[in-house]
Amino acid sequence: MKNRVWNKKKRGRGALALALALGIFALSLSGCRANQKEEAEIPPGSGSSQASAAAGAKALTVCLDPATDPKAFQKAFEESAKLVPGLQEAFTLTVESVPGGLEMTEDQAGERENTLTRLRTEIMAGAGPDLFFCVCPRPRSNPKLSALKGLFPYPEAAMGSGLFLPLGDYLGNSKKLDQKIFLPQVLESGKLEGETYLLPLSYTFGVTSFQKGSYSLPQDLPVTYEQQVSSDNTALRQAGHTQGIYSTFGKLADYQKGALTFSQEELLAHMEAHLQFSDVSEEEHSDMRPGFSIGLPNMDPSDSGHDFSAASPEYAFLPQYNTQGGITAYITAFAAVNRNTQYPQEAFAVLETLLSKEGQQSPLFAELYGMPAHRELGSEGSPARGHLGSWYLSENNFAELQKLQGQINAVNFFTPLEAELNDLLHACQEEALSKEELEKQVAEAYRALTMMMGES
Amino acid sequence: MxxxxxxxxxxxxxxxxxxxxxxxxxxxxxxxxxxxxxxxxxxxxxxxxxLANYRDMLQNPMFLLAFGNTLRFLAVALPLVLALSYAVALLLQGKANRHKLLRSVFLFPYIMPVVGTVLLVELLFGEAGLLPAAAEALGLPLTDWLGGPAAFWVVLALYLWKNTGYSVILLLAGLMTIPQEQYAAAGLDGAGPWQKFYRITAPQMWDSLFFAAVFSLINAFKCFREIFLIGGTHPNGSIYMLQHFLNNSFESLNYAKLSVASILLLLVVLAAFGAFYGLVRKKEAFRE
Structure with a gap:
């Protein structure tokens, strides 16, 4: 009798213990709630209604990483995406923006980090957005601003990780997008072993401008960086200090080998040459406009106040040359398709439209830094898009720019490598350093650069 | 049923x-x-x-640096912390019951917040810290304690300061399970302190030592938090650990790299601790 009562009590306690364990487990799982993502579906364009969106339309997700004002960028993208045929009928687009930019608060920085971690985890798991439109964060001009890293900090290395859909076949069969509209060097930057993975949206390089006739230039241009900074010609010498230090090496890194293309000694030599620049006074050359990047915002008069259009004087542009005697261009924004997208055709249709001539004249490209990838845009016949409308260069100025485009022999993406080199230059410019102090700073920076290469 | x-x-x-x-x-x-x-x-x-990913990883100089630094840190820190905490525990043996507060005091560095610890390190070893100021005042050569090769020894000292007390508590618990009668009997038979340690204490402490070693290993990996706050994402080469490599590689979305680094570390740790565990089982066989 006693045993029966005892067994009953034991069973009861066992059941209670089991129920308690399951309850605690269930409670702990309820904490695993998906974050509320900030997403927006692109509304129907004019002339169509929501009712016309076909039932079962394919749902694509686009990830925007603007590195500037996310709201303005998203609005511009949504406006531009209305050009995509079949939107709302054959497929819908949901836009997800990565928060934060160059002047973000600490809260925004935390939110950005969380969003990037989630996206990277999704991509690793074979999911994630179908399309990426990413701005490559430029090196900060003010060390007090946040150091920004994009969703893909090293786009060239990311191409080798199998993250992006090969676009070669799609480009070859496209009726809307002719590869010839891109500068060959710029298009090549998005290729790996002959296959296209990234499509550049915009690019830039640094120049100094001055009125034609006010200077005589050496006849044997282009020259190497070393020749430029030691030249007797003051205009040429000044142009050599346009962009800082990172443009002077050409390709900064070989991501296949995981190595930098320059040594610590070369970096020290370039730093010494750059820091010695102080011999050209502004009064003597007041008509010269040194050290600006081509394209937006510097060439749009509504943004910069400088006018290079029909009313402007005829300018000559002198670039900053690299060690190989050419110009280093930088991709400032690119687009790509997720390798694991379920809708590759539709994803490419979006790219195809936005990268066409009409697409590159849409509001999205007013938010990008530099020149649009379409090589005709920016001329009087084919103006580019700015914040307050179109902008263009005069026939002479555009021709001068085209001359420089032919001298591009290296194309990089803005990565943390450029940011590190830029920070190094700023740190060394802040106060006069002895040779030993400069060598120490260069050694530390080179060590960090080598580590970044190993991690990329 | x-x-x-x-x-x-x-x-x-x-x-x-x-x-x-x-x-x-x-x-x-x-x-x-x-x-x-x-x-x-x-x-x-x-x-x-x-094994192509493994081949690539073993040719990556940054991985080799991080891996080497991590193993070097473990190889130096673990034996040191165990030896130090063993010595302190032996000194406290027999007195711990009378000074219970002392046992709590040993845990103070362990429970100190990470940021507080880092501030302390900056105060002592930073560019404007006490040690460089003292060295300058005495005319001694200046050392970059946190940005140079000496950073490894600073991190090691920090680890020992933070974690010795925790291991002392674990080993002390093991020492207190040894019956005092055994020491008394050995004393009657004329055994000296070394013989008592070698014949009575050591054979019965292997399990506790293994337990303390496991926790010391876990705490060694946790040391990354302090190293990160002191040195940033890319610190001096002497304190560039595997966690830096893994953390930074995650941003580059190179998941194969991350996975290989994790597996290689697991294999080394498993091998080392597997061997240690085998030794402990052999030593503790007398209990069965």
Whole structure:
């Protein structure tokens, strides 16, 4: 009798213990709630209604990483995406923006980090957005601003990780997008072993401008960086200090080998040459406009106040040359398709439209830094898009720019490598350093650069 | 069903939630990481590449630096912390019961917040810290304690300061289980302090030592938090640890690299601790 009562009590306690364990487990799982993502579906364009969106339309997700004002960028993208045929009928687009930019608060920085971690985890798991439109964060001009890293900090290395859909076949069969509209060097930057993975949206390089006739230039241009900074010609010498230090090496890194293309000694030599620049006074050359990047915002008069259009004087542009005697261009924004997208055709249709001539004249490209990838845009016949409308260069100025485009022999993406080199230059410019102090700073920076290469 | 079957079933049901959690959060990720280390690509485009990722990783100078630094830190820090805490525990043996507050005091560095610890390190070793100021005042050569090769020894000292007390508590607990009568009997037989340690204490402390070693290893990896706050994402080469490499590689979305680094570290740690565990089992065999 006693045993029966005892067994009953034991069973009861066992059941209670089991129920308690399951309850605690269930409670702990309820904490695993998906974050509320900030997403927006692109509304129907004019002339169509929501009712016309076909039932079962394919749902694509686009990830925007603007590195500037996310709201303005998203609005511009949504406006531009209305050009995509079949939107709302054959497929819908949901836009997800990565928060934060160059002047973000600490809260925004935390939110950005969380969003990037989630996206990277999704991509690793074979999911994630179908399309990426990413701005490559430029090196900060003010060390007090946040150091920004994009969703893909090293786009060239990311191409080798199998993250992006090969676009070669799609480009070859496209009726809307002719590869010839891109500068060959710029298009090549998005290729790996002959296959296209990234499509550049915009690019830039640094120049100094001055009125034609006010200077005589050496006849044997282009020259190497070393020749430029030691030249007797003051205009040429000044142009050599346009962009800082990172443009002077050409390709900064070989991501296949995981190595930098320059040594610590070369970096020290370039730093010494750059820091010695102080011999050209502004009064003597007041008509010269040194050290600006081509394209937006510097060439749009509504943004910069400088006018290079029909009313402007005829300018000559002198670039900053690299060690190989050419110009280093930088991709400032690119687009790509997720390798694991379920809708590759539709994803490419979006790219195809936005990268066409009409697409590159849409509001999205007013938010990008530099020149649009379409090589005709920016001329009087084919103006580019700015914040307050179109902008263009005069026939002479555009021709001068085209001359420089032919001298591009290296194309990089803005990565943390450029940011590190830029920070190094700023740190060394802040106060006069002895040779030993400069060598120490260069050694530390080179060590960090080598580590970044190993991690990329 | 017989009673033993019922008991077994009840037992399995009771541990089912924990087992499910362990499978979901430990075993499955481990299997996935091992898989990623043998494949390239993502999602449904994974392709088997065998040991190619391992070959690439073993040729990556930054991985070798990080791996080497981590192993060097473990090889120096673990024996030191165990030896130090063993010595302190032996000194406290027999007196611990009378000074219970002392046992709590040993845990103070362990429970100190990470940021507070880092501030202390900056105060002592930073560019404007006490040690450089003292060295300058005495005319001694200046050392970059946190930005140079000396950073390794600073981090080691920090680890020892923070974790010795915790290991002392663990080893002291083991020492207190040894019957005092054994020491008394040995004393009567004329045994000296070294003989008492070698013949009585050491043979009965292997389990506690192994337990302390495991926790010291876990705490050694946790030291990354302080190193990160002191040195940033890319610190001096002497304190560039595997966690830096893994943390930074995650941003580059190179998951094969991450997986390989994790598996290689696991293999080394398993080998070392497997050997240690085998030794402990051999030493403790007398209890069976």
């Amino acid at each position: 017989t009673l033993s079957w019922k008991n077994a079933l009840r037992g399995w049901l009771l541990v089912a939630p924990l087992t499910a959690g362990c499978l979901l959060f430990y075993v499955v990720p481990f299997v996935l990481v091992t898989r990623y280390s043998l494949f390239a690509g993502t999602g449904s485009f994974l392709r088997f590449v065998g």
